[in-house]
Amino acid sequence: MNKPPLELLQMGLDVNSFTYSDRKSWRGACPKCGGNRRFLVFTDNEFPLWFGRCDICGMEIKAWTKVKVKYDPIRAAALQAEREREDAERAEYRRVKLAEFTTREIWNELHERMTSDHIDWWESQGIPEGILNYLHIGYTADKGFYNKEKELLHSPAFTIPWFGQGFKFNTMQYRLINDHDRRYIFEDALGGGKFYYMTEPDQPIGDKVVICEGAKKSIVTQFWLIPEGFTVLAASSANTFDAALEATKDCGLRYIIMDPGSEYWEKKAVATNKKTTHAVRLPYKIDDAWRDYGLDRTTFTNILTNAI
Secondary structure (H helix, E strand, O other), rough: OOOOOOHHHHOOOOHHHHHEEEEOOEEEEEEOOOOEEEEEEEEOOOOOOOOEEEOOOEEEOOOOOOOOOOOOOOHHHHHHHHHHHHHHHHHHHHHHHHHHHHHHHHHHHHHHHHOHHHHHHHHHHOOHHHHHHHHHOEEEEEEEOOOOOOOOOEEEEEEEEEEEHHHEEEEEEEEOOOOOOOOOHHHOOOOOOOEEEEOOOOOOOOOEEEEOOHHHHHHHHHHHHOOOOOOEEEEEEOOOOOHHHHOOOOOOOEEOOOOOOOOOHHHHHHHHHOOEEEEEOOOHHHHHHHHHHOOHHHHHHEEEEEOO
């Protein structure tokens, strides 16, 4: 876990208000005007060559010239011990509280945290509030994850419960809101390869199926593009279609829609049953094609017909 450096004490800052921003900086409360993340401290040089500035009031602190608090190693050690104790208590409290929740209560709680701004964003992507309610899409203010450098980072995130048939909960997918080298992650680093996503989990899988790459794309496809009588499933990525292909192996007609540049994985998917399985190639990701480039149900129906 990334803990704020205790050297912030020497700059007259409330160390417990600071959180990790990136490899070169930390954000926390301004000692002059308050707030939560408005005071940015650059820590890319060796202390005390650190510099901090408030985004709101403009207050600056140069650690090498404006030390506000004398550094006390005994106090710092005590603070560190207290912080570790509090972290352990929070972890235990979270474990106990999660044990008290059923799976249904967890994803219902996350869904209830959606604000009007969150709903507006999803609707701008083509997914109206009624569908968000139906699929229990939610929000969490803090999701921890590791980046490519194995650093623990945090981001608010949308939550997408991955349901199987009959609303059987399989895993939780998180769409990170902050910009990072990852956009989607799964609970406990499980990954999506073990499961497929259903856009209508209260319905059985029919004989005609469309399998998309990604839950959001599959929802847009289901409610705006497919003709009557199709089931839409999703895989988490181009190389994790196995679960969806296995679930639909006896279907009479399957369309595979991956993101552009996935020809290798398309061929592997089609090879599982060349008589029933067809690749649909679009110049754009399918949700972008609907939102930005005018793809509609009639055009998409023609594309499916021509793919056979």
